[in-house]
Amino acid sequence: MGEIIYRQPGGGAIEFAKQLTEGLTREQAAPVIAALLKGELHDASDKRIKRCQYCGYYWRDDSLRNTRRTCSDDCKRSIKTMQRARQRADAELLNPKPRKRVLMDDYVYWTEYPYWINEYSMVKIGWKYEKPDGLAVMDYIEAKRSIYGEGNRNKMTIDFDF
Ligand SMILES: [Zn+2]
Structure with missing residues (x-):
């Protein structure tokens, strides 16, 4: 029993x-x-x-x-x-x-660094989460670059010749 x-x-x-x-x-x-x-x-x-x-x-x-x-x-x-x-x-x-295959199946999320195994799926889904910056932001970045140059370190030059 x-x-x-x-x-x-x-x-x-x-x-x-x-x-x-x-x-x-x-x-x-x-x-x-x-x-x-x-x-x-x-x-x-x-x-x-x-x-x-x-x-x-x-x-x-x-x-x-x-x-x-x-x-x-x-x-x-x-x-x-x-x-x-x-x-x-x-x-x-x-x-x-x-089971029907879905785009999300191409996302390997369980590793330390998640990645996509298919570019099409990545673009098709990823854009919703990583939107490109808007025009205003891009203008700001472009203007900043033209004044201070490339990179994150600001190269500041002050003209003392008044
Ligand atoms: Zn019973």
Whole structure:
């Protein structure tokens, strides 16, 4: 037997626990519930008492043929949902759907220095983030250059010949 996974107890499990703790106070009920979870409380020969395959708690199967495996319709629905999700994941793993390639796939962003592996993609996307300077800014740079010369160091000349 593997480890039991407990989930939100379903209706059948709650009903079963309720029957066993009928009329008890909270303090009296606690050890009863503890024994119930360990499986020490009920008659082991009673084949109708079993663990719900979804929520993991004990419950009593009152169906005619004793063939149900979940304690409530909610648990049955949840287990079906889980199975479908698992099947979908397996199918996806074995036969993955081809994904459409997008321009952003060409951007290697996870390295220390991000870079593009395709120039077209870079221009197509990059311009939105690195806009060229406007005309006014370029005029300013050009004017500054003509006065002070190239480069970042300002070469200042002051004419003292008034
Ligand atoms: Zn259940």
